[in-house]
Amino acid sequence: MIYHNSPSTHLNRNLEGLSTSATIAIQQLCRTLQKKGRTIYRLGLGQSPFPVPESVVRALQDNAHQKDYLAVKGLEELRLTLAERHRRRFDIDCGVEDVIVGPGSKELMFILQLVYEGEILIPIPAWVSYRPQARIIGRHVSNIITSKEGSWKVTAEQLDSICRLDPDRYRLLILNYPSNPTGQTFSADELEALAEVASKYKVLVLSDEIYGRLTFSGEHTSIVNYYPEGTIFSGGLSKWCGAGGWRFGLFIIPPAMRWIADAMATVASETFTSTSAPIQYAAISAFQENPEIDTYVRRCRCVLEALAAEVVSRLAQTEVDVLPAQGGFYIFPDFEAYRISLEKKNITTSRGLCDALLQDTGVAILPGSDFGRPERELTARLAFVDFDGAAALKNYPQDHRLDSTYLGQNCHATLEAVDRIVSWLQAL
DSSP: OOOOSOGGGTSOGGGTTOOSOHHHHHHHHHHHHHHTTOOOEEOSSOOOOSOOOHHHHHHHHHTTTOOSOOOTTOOHHHHHHHHHHHHHHHOOOOOGGGEEEESSHHHHHHHHHHHSOSEEEEEESOOTTHHHHHHHHTOOEEEEEOOTTTTTOOOHHHHHHHHTTSTTSOEEEEEESSOTTTOOOOOHHHHHHHHHHHHHTTOEEEEEOTTGGGBTTSOOOOGGGTOGGGEEEEEESTTTSSOGGGOOEEEEOOGGGHHHHHHHHHHHHTTTOSOOHHHHHHHHHHHSOOHHHHHHHHHHHHHHHHHHHHHHHHHTTTTOBOOOOOBTTEEOOBOGGGHHHHHTTTOOSHHHHHHHHHHHHOEEOEEGGGGTOOTTSOBEEEEOOOSOHHHHHHTOOTTOOOOHHHHHHHSHHHHHHHHHHHHHHHTO
């Protein structure tokens, strides 16, 4: 047998053209530039700036000795906690066997697409990994193109227009709200309308609610409320609990679709085997009823809400078009008003825009094209989380007034980055 040196000779065709995830790549680039002595403002990776709650850290410390392989679906005590929480929240039937945990919800999403053989429906713009995962597995993907005028949200009418073309086709709709990358979320009426269409065509819904507890109103609504029989609930610890590096995700699957949970467990048994034991024991404390954690989440949410409003207010000094965030870490500004000025600098794409911004100002944001938008559309995702979350919580005012002085003292890097963007645009 002759082995060729060219990687294309043996590379799975589904991987051709794929590279490192955009959010990971921008983080690596920022680290490289900082090592070279450059001042970099990291508004690319959406990582929680807040520390893990102390009670959860203590639980991890207390269970550091846990070394055994656990059940593939997860520690039974943890899954019981998650099932009970789900039942309380939605008043629906949910058992331990309907819950599966994994090393990040990202891994669980990949396995779901592997075991469920259907068309993948992805509203665009979308988180950077949904489409590559489907492509790696070889699933057919249909993008549902949303608009700024529609707040970047898929509508029931759009879903119906796709499904009625082939009403008997198996489909998986991925919903993420509050949205990465837009910061927008759905109203109860919008979710109810989507649920009606999904139920009509028996569409399986993956409801990615990893940012749900960071909905600024404090009243996050789930499509599970309206379509429990066909919705897989996805969550984790990375965003609301500040524990991205712990790698913990969870799926709660409708009892009637327990075969999906079982099939995922089969794949998991042959891949990651089980999720880290100490992390699972610690997660029990994170998901149990706890006033301390409720206060922590509320304060994190309030800091993000105040900072998001300040960021949008500062961008309002320019002609950038951006919707105020409703939750999470992100806004999705549109720089179209500057197209002519940017073209004079040979900038015609969102990637070119972000490259120039990083080079000229040290501010790292991600192009809209990484989230599925057209290359020439001048949109980008800005993650307003370059600040010390521990200090922000330590200095949280007793009167809950998160004014410009507080934000300037505790979120300086993010605001400095936005000011640099504003100055750069004004100088074009």
